[in-house]
Amino acid sequence: MTALTTALAAPQVLERCRALVRPALEETVGRLHPWVGEMAGYAFGWCEAGGVPAAGSGGKGVRQALAVLGAEAAGAPGRAGVPAAVAVELVHTFSLLHDDIMDGDAARRGRPTVWKAYGTGPAVLAGDALFALAVETLAASPKGPEALRLLSAALGDLVRGQADDLLLAARPWTGPHRVRPGEYRATAEHKTGALLGCAAALGALLGGAPPAVVAALDRAGRHLGIAFQVVDDVLAIWGDPAVTGKPVLGDLRERKKTLPVLAALDGPSPAAGRLATLLESDADPAHVVTLIEEAGGRTAALAEARRHLAAVETALAGVPLEPAPEGELRSLLDFLVRRDL
């Protein structure tokens, strides 16, 4: 598959899945208390604060697409995966709402976060409402118990990942209590991979897939999540801020424990020692970037992302999947991760 067809295919796949899921998602959110429903609509990008309809589309909708493609890969029509898609989008939005409170983030996708626009208390409540709605959605589905086991495992991982993320921020760069690359990997799997894996696995489950296929798609989504997080962290340092939409070297200024830095510190290069000294002073982030690269942090991070992409391929290759949706899954992989490797 050439880069050109890939680049065209993935946005169309995302758009097709968004269009398929949107009516059910709107109907589900419409069952909420009106005030809470407005906050949810704001979080999804459907309206402005106050309820005026908005043109913005919200996020890319990767999770709903994985759920729809999971069902199709199992040989079912995409609509079989819609309850899974609705549930994972509700859970994803719940986790964004609450994480923005915990991280004190004031803006998301160019707008004030929900807690900034509506207040902390109401934002906590809106997140809880979306969470409850996700459970209700799956409890009503024909594969309820197994679906809810998958969802609650992902929810447990999300909480674990967010707890570790908050704790890693307070840990030192060096010394016996320093953060190791393996801890970054576990946190990325829990925070990002678990829900991507759950999305694809839930879709496959509702599409009637056998357990081996459900497990393979879960595994694939988890590795995709780690690869995506690593690439995101690499782009936050070396990417074009006009494309990433993130402040220049923001992660380094906030002293986030991302893989390029951790891998550089963990490596054998003499630059690692100088990097450690620099990080413990209040050094200029631009100098830090040079040393991360010199100590092999960028190379190591990209190699790690490639290893997880290969693990995605292995997981997908090990089970029988319908070729057309499998191709679309691969085009999403290319779009989300590979084009930046």
Place this chain on the structure above:
Amino acid sequence: MTALTTALAAPQVLERCRALVRPALEETVGRLHPWVGEMAGYAFGWCEAGGVPAAGSGGKGVRQALAVLGAEAAGAPGRAGVPAAVAVELVHTFSLLHDDIMDGDAARRGRPTVWKAYGTGPAVLAGDALFALAVETLAASPKGPEALRLLSAALGDLVRGQADDLLLAARPWTGPHRVRPGEYRATAEHKTGALLGCAAALGALLGGAPPAVVAALDRAGRHLGIAFQVVDDVLAIWGDPAVTGKPVLGDLRERKKTLPVLAALDGPSPAAGRLATLLESDADPAHVVTLIEEAGGRTAALAEARRHLAAVETALAGVPLEPAPEGELRSLLDFLVRRDL
């Protein structure tokens, strides 16, 4: 049953159920991320901030007792209701954690609330973790799908009740937008009744009760919740602060929309008009109390509580229940509500 045996029985019932549920609840909470688990342990009253074990017992454990008695009333051993008991205690503690953030409450049961002790962000996370654990607990139970339908209905009601509670606080006492007694009733059913009903119904479900019994116990718990809330609001005005543990006339000072006031304003007495004028000025709460009583607010509230207790009796009488646990359910009713009527 005399008042004396009633007063003795209920604390013993609560203690028996707490002892039956505690090992499973501790085992379940022990599966959490250690930091999140410490916050949960603090919320349950098992430890102090920092993790040192505490002697305090936390709450009365009404919800876990209803779940155990629900199973026993269906003819099963109490242990059949333990997963239900664990789930409802987790959900109850989750809702206290998040409600304390929303309401800005700094103290609960004589200690700082979780957000005061650990920070708002961590308290949001700990609540989410307990919520996820409740779903996981029921997803693993043999009656998973039906159990999760009951739980997610209660969760939806909890969110709806909390949203209405936050909105009612901002509404006026008089005029076309004033709060009506019926809105109070709906809010009390959602905030308090739904989870009490869910507790008893879930216990019965796991105890193998037929749908009519499950529905009757749900209904009984919802009416119990309203009666309990009304009595609590009456005691907050006319009760002994040494017994209630609440600040003198705190609800009136905070201008809470409780039934005694709403019923007084809604009544035909000439005192209602004077009460309205007083409430719209910054009047002394002690004067307000006299007018609420004169306008019939206390009498109307107690009559409302008695109506809901009668509805509990009707619900219990309409289905076959094992006599011993039914007697214990009634002793809980007396202990929680009737002794104050």
